[in-house]
Amino acid sequence: MIQLHDLFFETFISETEINQAVNGVAVKINDDYKKKSPVFLIVLNGAFFFASDIIQKFNGNCEMSFIKVASYEGTKSTGDVTTVMGVEPSLKGRDVIVVEDIVDSGNTIEAIIKILQQEEVNSYKIASMFYKPKAYTKSYKIDYIGMDIANDFIVGYGLDYNGLGRNLNKIYKLKQQKMKNIVLFGPPGAGKGTQAEVLKEKYNLVHISTGDVFRFNIKNETELGMLAKSFMDHGDLVPDEVTIDMLKAEVEKNTDANGFIFDGFPRTNSQAKALDSFLAEKGEGINGMVALEVAEDLLVARLLKRGETSGRSDDQDESKIRNRFNEYETKTAILKDYYKTQNKYFGVDGVGGVEDITGRLCEVIDNL
Numbered sequence: 326m327i328q329l330h331d332l333f334f335e336t337f338i339s340e341t342e343i344n345q346a347v348n349g350v351a352v353k354i355n356d357d358y359k360k361k362s363p364v365f366l367i368v369l370n371g372a373f374f375f376a377s378d379i380i381q382k383f384n385g386n387c388e389m390s391f392i393k394v395a396s397y398e399g400t401k402s403t404g405d406v407t408t409v410m411g412v413e414p415s416l417k418g419r420d421v422i423v424v425e426d427i428v429d430s431g432n433t434i435e436a437i438i439k440i441l442q443q444e445e446v447n448s449y450k451i452a453s454m455f456y457k458p459k460a461y462t463k464s465y466k467i468d469y470i471g472m473d474i475a476n477d478f479i480v481g482y483g484l485d486y487n488g489l490g491r492n493l494n495k496i497y498k499l500k501q502q503k504m505k506n507i508v509l510f511g512p513p514g515a516g517k518g519t520q521a522e523v524l525k526e527k528y529n530l531v532h533i534s535t536g537d538v539f540r541f542n543i544k545n546e547t548e549l550g551m552l553a554k555s556f557m558d559h560g561d562l563v564p565d566e567v568t569i570d571m572l573k574a575e576v577e578k579n580t581d582a583n584g585f586i587f588d589g590f591p592r593t594n595s596q597a598k599a600l601d602s603f604l605a606e607k608g609e610g611i612n613g614m615v616a617l618e619v620a621e622d623l624l625v626a627r628l629l630k631r632g633e634t635s636g637r638s639d640d641q642d643e644s645k646i647r648n649r650f651n652e653y654e655t656k657t658a659i660l661k662d663y664y665k666t667q668n669k670y671f672g673v674d675g676v677g678g679v680e681d682i683t684g685r686l687c688e689v690i691d692n693l
């Protein structure tokens with residue numbers, strides 16, 4: 326797997342398969358243009374590898390010309406095609422072979438054919454290394470096709486994603502995120518644990534509550550538990566390195582999961598960054614932060630009430646509770662901005678009946 330900018334790509338077509346496809350096209354062009362001296366019109370930038378390979382295999386005399394049009398932004402075709410560099414010298418009366426890297430919607434080909442008609446060429450044919458039959462919306466014949474591909478976004482052998490990837494000698498395709506990963510967010514006592522129990526069943530996700538994992542370790546007197554205990558007893562955050570390593574280990578235990586509900590993690594900016602890059606290494610990411618919004622006074626009362634039955638010492642003492650809020654306000658609340666800048670923050674009213682709140686959460690999660 327390779328990374329280009331923010332996206333991950335996996336191997337799709339080997340160098341050998343590319344060579345076979347190129348040879349196939351070259352043989353057909355040689356057959357069709359035996360007694361002619363065509364002009365190869367190379368569509369920049371992506372087609373330069375393919376053009377170079379087929380033109381070197383052309384047996385007769387030929388000329389080359391270049392044209393540059395633009396229609397792609399990121400991974401989506403925009404539909405509008407603009408000519409960045411036109412044909413020069415004139416192609417009037419010539420037999421032209423347009424060389425494209427990929428025919429997708431067909432907008433580029435349409436624009437080029439219009440230019441060829443204006444140029445009053447004698448004949449034209451289209452050669453493309455790749456062709457996406459399902460995406461093609463036009464009816465112009467593509468005369469020479471290296472290979473058909475499905476509707477994947479691909480890079481390599483001249484094709485790029487925002488400038489990168491052209492130099493790759495294999496074809497890679499965009500790795501689709503398979504998991505649904507949700508950060509369930511909100512101050513202590515907002516109801517994250519209660520809601521996570523319902524949501525994990527509904528969406529078949531693995532629920533990781535870092536607080537629960539710490540408590541489990543404390544109960545079983547593990548090394549990790551001993552380390553976390555003093556911090557937790559005071560309502561302080563456990564140091565990032567410890568928490569991040571623990572979280573990674575929990576994720577690794579469930580690599581075939583449909584996704585995760587992260588509850589109580591991330592709580593700091595560096596935890597959020599660590600989570601993003603850890604998931605990115607797997608070609609995954611966070612779909613959204615869903616935050617339960619509840620006023621603090623209501624929460625203190627809720628937590629003291631929970632402390633009567635939960636057995637959690639950090640729920641029984643108001644000063645510890647206040648310290649947990651202080652930690653939340655000073656270290657954790659900023660994560661709202663972290664996810665907001667990625668357009669991944671979704672606030673949900675956390676006051677009301679459990680089922681009503683679940684309903685509000687599901688409305689958001691269904692659309693992630």
Ligand code: AMP
Nearest residue numbers: 535536556557561562563568589590592
């Ligand atoms: P919780 O059950 O989420 O309220 O967490 C209880 C306590 O566990 C917190 O007050 C922290 O001491 C510790 N803790 C849980 N998650 C984290 C985290 N992501 N980073 C640091 N400390 C954490």
